[in-house]
Amino acid sequence: MAAKEKLYKDLPRPKLNRAQIEEIYRRLSVERPSPKTELDYVNPYTLVVAVALSAQATDVGVNRATKDLFVIADTPEKMLALGEDTVRDYIKTIGLYKTKAKNVIKLSQLLVDEYDSKVPDTREDLIRLPGVGRKTANVVLHEIFGQPTMAVDTHIFRVSNRTGMAPGKDVLEVELNLLRVTPESYLIGAHHWVLLHGRYVCKARTPECYACPIQDICQYKKKTPAP
Template sequence: MAESSKGSVKHTPPKERLYKNLPRPKLNRHQIGQIYAHLKTLNPDPKTELNYSNPYTLVVAVALSAQSTDVGVNKATKDLFAKADTPEKMVALGEDVVRNHINTIGLYRNKAKNVIKLSQMLIDDFNSVVPQDRDALVKLPGVGRKTANVVMNEAFGQPTMAVDTHIFRVANRTGMAPGKDPYIVELNLLRVTPDEYALGAHHWLILHGRYTCVARKPKCYNCAIAQICAYRPKTEAP
């Protein structure tokens, strides 16, 4: 903190402190706004591809999706959620039954333990209600910052940015929000994303990375934002 000549203390707003030393984007704000406008045209109302029926099943689904595909998680949770869509029902099933339902996805043993633990914590500490703030969500076993951001965005309509491998790749490759780790990319994206696109931005970027700006060979020849994106050289059509 710095003091003015009159001795009063100047307080830097929290967001400005967070954003101060972030890497500079390769695109200007107008170009970034154009990217979101194009992605919104393709998908005006983006949603997660995970199947869920309430905030609780969303928390479980997102926690299970770590190092697994959404398609794989949906197959594993179809019968599980039919039997247990509340913390009480999940605890009643028990860890062995949960494990048998999700044994087709990665790290299923540890994930089954966390599902039971987070369900019990929701019962004991939150009256079986999924909290809406990040600090509370990350206290749940198996729930990290990315999972909390997804739940806050999808279930509660908060403009968060859950940086997975897809968003990390798109943010760096396009030049929208460079960063060497997911947290830096998250802050950078929050800084440069126009307010009008803040709620859907997380989904647009994930879907773009999942289906177009793929890891090994981006489909630049079939990309709605190829003319704006800073990535070079563009991938030619096969």
């Protein structure tokens, strides 16, 4: 048995069949025909920085902090010229801003030293960058390079488990399960559809089940009644 097949075989089984999962994506795609990240960026480099800053922070908060920063520092060289202290001042409204400022400078230096100031297009290279983990790498690969990745955050983790479409006890299981069950025609866009559904409808504390376009398919038992 191939390693990939064995890996998928060991994953939790979906609670929905393929037709139901495809219908979920069809409905979500109708709701948002052109899904995209809500982080503001001007080029691949600024997206890497923005996603790295978004850990334990909201997209709105990151956009507010980077609005002026990206005007004067949209390349690794310009960011390095600013220096860590100045970067820190720009992003001080974001959680963990001191550590993140250090990482922004370090990843910028690594891009200059080893990647000719260009953002690499492989997960292995991306996660070498300080402050960039698997989720950040997957966002960049999906958004910039059009690769069918699943960047599992809290929203995607929640929706995948609640609906039963791609259960998993950790983010890697959910990521692999989503890649396994998502129809090929929906792979580009799936990350955003599931994320945005979790952010605006299938919320953590009080999901808006009464306004959910997939509530009749979803396996979540404690559905929220209409107010």
